Amino acid sequence: MTRKELFKNTLRKSVHAWKLINELPLSDDESLMLRHFMDQPGFLDLHWRMFVPAIKGQGTEEQKQKWLPLANKMQIIGCYAQTELGHGSNVQGLETTATFDPQTDQFILHSPTQTSSKWWPGGLGKVSTHAVIYARLITDGKDHGVHGFIVQLRNMDDHSPLPGITIGDIGVKFGNGAYNSMDNGFLMFDKFCIPRDQMLMRLSKVTREGKYVPSDVPRQLMYGTMVSVRQTIVSNASIAMARAVCIATRYSAVRRQFGSQNGGIETQVIDYKTQQNRLFPLLASAYAFRFVGEWLKWLYTDVTQRLEASDFATLPEAHACTAGLKSMTTSATSDGIEECRKLCGGHGYLWCSGLPELFAVYVPACTYEGDNVVLQLQVARFLMKTVSQLGSGKAPAGTTAYMGRAKHLLQCRSSIRKAEDWLNPAMVLETFEARALRMAVSCANNLSKFENQEQGFSELLADLVEAAIAHCQLIVVSKFIVKLEGEIKGKGVKNQLKNLCYIYALHLIHKHLGDFLSTNSITSEQASLANHQLRSLYTQVRPNAVALVDAFDYTDHYLGSVLGRYDGNVYPKLFEEALKDPLNDTVVPDGYHEYIRPLIKQHLRSARL
Ligand SMILES: CCCCC/C=C\C/C=C\C/C=C\C/C=C\C/C=C/C(=O)SCCNC(=O)CCNC(=O)[C@H](O)C(C)(C)COP(=O)(O)OP(=O)(O)OC[C@H]1O[C@@H](n2cnc3c(N)ncnc32)[C@H](O)[C@@H]1OP(=O)(O)O
């Protein structure tokens, strides 16, 4: 499809999905599922996941009563317009202004520079009638920082931009289809006026007289919509990873190379330990991210309930967990999808493998909802704060509770003696805790050598990110272990999950061996024992690998991959796909007479053939 066709077709699908949701009707969970099977980024994502939650989280009761019924019936379509051409990560650096005019009781929205143009918001370019706009609030010449506003962008009769608004699509993005179904947009305001009651005023207010009234709740609640989306992105990472792994595992069982004896069949590539060493940790990650995603959903629900009761105590941890896990799981999944492409050899590079499109549509997850490095630095700040409070009498709680055992974890030595000890959950956990704590404490010690903490922080950024990742990996490992300790129906299933849990943990040790050795969390002998155990786990997972990906229950239609077909009938179907290519419509290609024939003829003449 051309870009225009792709965009229009996605509009068709989105509107059809919305019709089904109403007609059947579908519950919220079923609607989310439907969105997944629609399987293309589109304006519904931003309307439901960001525009509506932003109003719910930041609007007053009156504002919610006014706007939510319209949004819930999709009589208005909204998007989330925060990022600007010049500023994305640095939200406090946004330039768009919203200046209160007491004479007209309005805010004047203005884009003072080119870099202040909104740039990137999905659904903005061509579809949305409304947006939640983030802009600097100015009253009486004073800048109060960034606040949210509900703004109508387009005329409800003919969809034209309202006077004072310039709007459009930002152009083609990575990949052929991928994210190009979405109208990520730009937007500039030229002194565009909105009524005062369209500032989202749950967190702070501007009175009729133009007085700014800050609220007594943390201003970070303005970032709540991002926290909510980051949480859902973790579960989505599992879905995308599972999809790539399903394709690569099934194909690795079909594909044979070498090893034929006396003219017999060759070896299935899934039997090579190198293939297992690349594939099975990704299979384990798909399960691990699913379980940590379930836990994060619980954490998010819990913090939401607490916030409603004005208990803000767990907000920093919820922010650190959503930011860190969003970052860690999306980076691992993007890398994992690319690894799965390579695991499928040359055929993985074919469009019909389903992997190139999956990669292209998935990889921006490392950037949207917060650049992955920027988000790990938020985790690092949280960890440094926690470390600095050790010994102050304030016991660390939640995911940092292990830091409360700092005295032990800083000097303990791993008691792993034989390979099977690596199947002991307490020993594995302690290894990850020791490594995470020691990396965090080492950063804190190095920071304390700087007179200026902020300067020290910038100097140590790379180490801080590594410490944050170590903490996030510990969370994922510990939630996998907790899952195993809970109710899992079926002993066989539990055994399989146990194998995957230890593959996940031991492979991380192998991959980040430098961290584990340099922090003396394990010795090099214990590292070899971990590798030994890992190989044994691969052997145990091998006979069940295909069943473990079939368990994801993806249809062939959803997978969209010739290599990942359930029936394994890969080769005939690769031919069928190839023959569908427009280049194969004719035997002699268009261009033969123009380019190939004159070239050949010229050579034939000069060679006197
Ligand atoms: C096959 C098809 C597949 C398609 C995909 C399928 C499904 C999709 C599924 C889900 C996706 C859904 C939606 C669609 C996808 C994309 C849409 C994308 C949207 C966007 O990208 S919106 C824009 C997002 N932008 C960002 O994330 C910007 C990142 N920057 C920030 O968040 C912040 O500015 C910052 C970097 C975190 C903070 O910077 P800083 O300078 O410190 O700022 P302060 O504001 O001063 O903060 C200080 C203080 O506040 C704490 N803090 C910061 N953030 C938060 C927070 N969110 N919650 C709570 N607390 C927060 C911070 O820790 C500091 O605390 P102190 O105690 O240290 O003071």
Ligand SMILES: Cc1cc2nc3c(=O)[nH]c(=O)nc-3n(C[C@H](O)[C@H](O)[C@H](O)COP(=O)(O)OP(=O)(O)OC[C@H]3O[C@@H](n4cnc5c(N)ncnc54)[C@H](O)[C@@H]3O)c2cc1C
């Ligand atoms: C597909 C897609 C959809 C999007 N949808 C929306 C949307 O609906 N609404 C919306 O408002 N926005 C949206 N965005 C924008 C997105 O949120 C931003 O791109 C993202 O927050 C990153 O910001 P940036 O582009 O400014 O990156 P930058 O911050 O410019 O990052 C560039 C580089 O600088 C590094 N860097 C930046 N700051 C630091 C620091 N303090 N320390 C160390 N390194 C740093 C980063 O790690 C990165 O390597 C979307 C983006 C994409 C790709």
